[in-house]
Amino acid sequence: MAICGVVLARPGEVALEGIDVAAPGPGEVLVRIEATGVCHSDLHVIEEDGWGHPLPVLLGHEGAGTVEAVGEADVEVHLHRGDRVVLGWKAACGKCPTCLRGDPRRCARPPAAPGRLFRKNGDELTPVLRTGTFATHTVVPTAAVVKVPPQLPPEQACLIGCAVATGVMSVLETARVWEGARVAVIGCGAVGLSVVQGARLAGASEIRAIDLDPRKLEQAKRFGATHTEPGPVDFVFDVVGRRETFAQALGLIRTGGTVVLIGLSPAGEKVEVELPKLFARRARLLVSHGGDHLPEEDFPRLAQWALEGKLDLASMVTRTAPLEAWSEALEAMKDGSVIRTVLTP
Ligand SMILES: [Zn+2]
Numbered sequence: 298m299a300i301c302g303v304v305l306a307r308p309g310e311v312a313l314e315g316i317d318v319a320a321p322g323p324g325e326v327l328v329r330i331e332a333t334g335v336c337h338s339d340l341h342v343i344e345e346d347g348w349g350h351p352l353p354v355l356l357g358h359e360g361a362g363t364v365e366a367v368g369e370a371d372v373e374v375h376l377h378r379g380d381r382v383v384l385g386w387k388a389a390c391g392k393c394p395t396c397l398r399g400d401p402r403r404c405a406r407p408p409a410a411p412g413r414l415f416r417k418n419g420d421e422l423t424p425v426l427r428t429g430t431f432a433t434h435t436v437v438p439t440a441a442v443v444k445v446p447p448q449l450p451p452e453q454a455c456l457i458g459c460a461v462a463t464g465v466m467s468v469l470e471t472a473r474v475w476e477g478a479r480v481a482v483i484g485c486g487a488v489g490l491s492v493v494q495g496a497r498l499a500g501a502s503e504i505r506a507i508d509l510d511p512r513k514l515e516q517a518k519r520f521g522a523t524h525t526e527p528g529p530v531d532f533v534f535d536v537v538g539r540r541e542t543f544a545q546a547l548g549l550i551r552t553g554g555t556v557v558l559i560g561l562s563p564a565g566e567k568v569e570v571e572l573p574k575l576f577a578r579r580a581r582l583l584v585s586h587g588g589d590h591l592p593e594e595d596f597p598r599l600a601q602w603a604l605e606g607k608l609d610l611a612s613m614v615t616r617t618a619p620l621e622a623w624s625e626a627l628e629a630m631k632d633g634s635v636i637r638t639v640l641t642p
């Protein structure tokens with residue numbers, strides 16, 4: 298069947314193209330994408346020439362939509378045509394050493410996998426993080442498809458697939474922030490604001506938003522930040538991942554404090570750490586890989602919190618736009634004028 302999607306064909310060469318998609322095979326699902334958030338990782342994929350994904354790449358990984366077809370020979374079908382779903386790029390493989398020792402949240406499966414999507418000239422496309430959502434349709438493994446209540450609008454539901462799961466689960470799963478803890482967040486884009494919301498859900502007593510952009514600090518206050526300047530805290534979430542922000546994070550923790558690295562650093566980024574200081578602080582350093590989220594466990598509860606009004610997804614959608622506006626959406630993210638643009642193919 299013919300669909301269209303945004304393809305990184307060669308380094309620096311991105312365009313909306315016609316794509317052929319083969320019918321889903323065993324263990325696969327065809328999803329009609331109704332909404333897809335434009336995330337920093339998509340920019341990262343473009344700027345890092347595929348970021349480990351073999352080119353050509355179908356961009357997008359934060360998607361929600363409707364099941365159109367399920368692979369025939371799939372014996373464990375829990376999905377049906379018409380189900381509202383969110384795509385999960387972190388579905389655990391169940392086979393790697395980390396999964397086998399019972400820690401699927403830290404599954405070590407590589408992010409790229411061959412798909413059923415082809416360019417007009419026959420090149421096989423690699424969908425970003427096995428999802429590829431900047432498209433009218435995509436084919437994904439059954440494990441990557443999570444049903445959510447249809448009452449949640451797709452333009453909100455899609456955010457659960459990356460930014461919200463990453464931010465909220467960094468707090469609740471990676472760091473396990475306790476009630477009454479003091480928390481700081483460096484970088485207040487969609488993920489940072491989700492950290493703020495996660496800290497609020499965890500019952501943090503203090504939530505400090507740190508960002509160079511005063512517009513983002515104002516937004517952070519609306520999502521639950523209590524302060525907009527740095528101060529000593531128990532947990533710091535570095536959503537930026539640059540040497541300056543990580544050094545700042547190390548400087549903010551109190552004794553026994555935890556620094557959580559969430560942001561994707563540019564290739565080769567390094568930071569100098571004063572080890573005696575780290576030792577004296579009894580510091581913990583954690584890496585949050587997308588909040589170590591497990592789609593099948595976390596998406597339904599995040600969706601439920603959104604429906605109950607505990608998690609504000611609606612305010613995170615600054616604007617919606619057609620798929621054709623992908624380029625403006627990436628620009629708007631770069632200049633910080635939006636929390637999220639959601640494309641509605
Ligand atoms: Zn695994």
Ligand SMILES: [Zn+2]
Pocket residue numbers: 336337338339358359459460
């Ligand atoms: Zn993302």
